[in-house]
Amino acid sequence: MFQIKTFIDVIKLPLSSLKKHLSSTQRLRLRVLWQDFISIPWGRDLSRLGSIYGTDKSEGHGYTGHYQRHFSPLKYSKLNLLEIGVGGYERAHSGGGSLRMWRRYFTRGQIYAIDIHDKHVHQERRITFFRGDQSDREFLRRVADVAGGFDIIIDDGSHRVTDVILSFETLFPQLNSGGIYVVEDTQTSYWPVCGGNSEDLDAPGTTMAYFKQRVDGLNYREFMLPGYTSNYFDRNITAIHFYHNLIFIHKGDNTEESNVLVDNCLPSGDQSNA
Numbered sequence: 001m002f003q004i005k006t007f008i009d010v011i012k013l014p015l016s017s018l019k020k021h022l023s024s025t026q027r028l029r030l031r032v033l034w035q036d037f038i039s040i041p042w043g044r045d046l047s048r049l050g051s052i053y054g055t056d057k058s059e060g061h062g063y064t065g066h067y068q069r070h071f072s073p074l075k076y077s078k079l080n081l082l083e084i085g086v087g088g089y090e091r092a093h094s095g096g097g098s099l100r101m102w103r104r105y106f107t108r109g110q111i112y113a114i115d116i117h118d119k120h121v122h123q124e125r126r127i128t129f130f131r132g133d134q135s136d137r138e139f140l141r142r143v144a145d146v147a148g149g150f151d152i153i154i155d156d157g158s159h160r161v162t163d164v165i166l167s168f169e170t171l172f173p174q175l176n177s178g179g180i181y182v183v184e185d186t187q188t189s190y191w192p193v194c195g196g197n198s199e200d201l202d203a204p205g206t207t208m209a210y211f212k213q214r215v216d217g218l219n220y221r222e223f224m225l226p227g228y229t230s231n232y233f234d235r236n237i238t239a240i241h242f243y244h245n246l247i248f249i250h251k252g253d254n255t256e257e258s259n260v261l262v263d264n265c266l267p268s269g270d271q272s273n274a
């Protein structure tokens, strides 16, 4: 262990003096080379990868354990992943940590990223960047068209409740069956500065109220509401997992009939219990 540490220190010494003579882009490339090298033994461990590549998904929030549980069945799949929010805001060279973490974890994955700021410098092998606003439906549809649909979508962008809901309603139809949509930082659902509400937890238009309503949609076949017209989300969401500040929505076929009701009514003459 001591020898490995010494070896790393010896390599780091000339690297840190070299860094002073490099441009921001060259420094970024060098940092990524280093991160790619030291992450080699940790390809299956999202928490380690998160720390190495510098995303707050691991240490700041503790999301990576949940990600690992939901994403591990897809680890070796050929997939398209979209993340809204590269990180670093207006600082062009900052951010990109989560994109590189996903690239390392999903060895056959194509990573697509959106940010309102120019983050083209983070476009690398298997990482494609699009600059735009997540509240722009046309822009989101164009990105989905170029990618040809997604298997995973992660919303880590503005966290404004209107943007979260608009992006979900626009992009969820672009998710392939069996895919997963993730919304991060749902605490903003309670914060007025982001359009949220702490006093009325079911306030219409807040992220949490919206997804709590989607939970009822899982059971739409059981509503005793003759003439109920199901919506796209009722029919295509198969599971919703809520965690502290984090939601996973699984897509698939949710059209299984009720074992009792027919067209949201009790069959005539049937007074039996379920």
Ligand SMILES: C[S@@+](CC[C@H](N)C(=O)[O-])C[C@H]1O[C@@H](n2cnc3c(N)ncnc32)[C@H](O)[C@@H]1O
Pocket: 054, 055, 056, 057, 083, 084, 085, 086, 087, 088, 089, 090, 095, 096, 097, 098, 099, 114, 115, 116, 117, 132, 133, 134, 135, 156, 157, 158, 159, 163
């Ligand atoms: C929390 S950071 C993303 C962190 C990154 N995903 C990670 O895990 O390391 C949020 C990013 O969303 C971007 N953003 C904010 N509002 C946005 C919007 N309306 N549309 C697209 N991106 C936005 C910001 O510029 C910022 O870079």
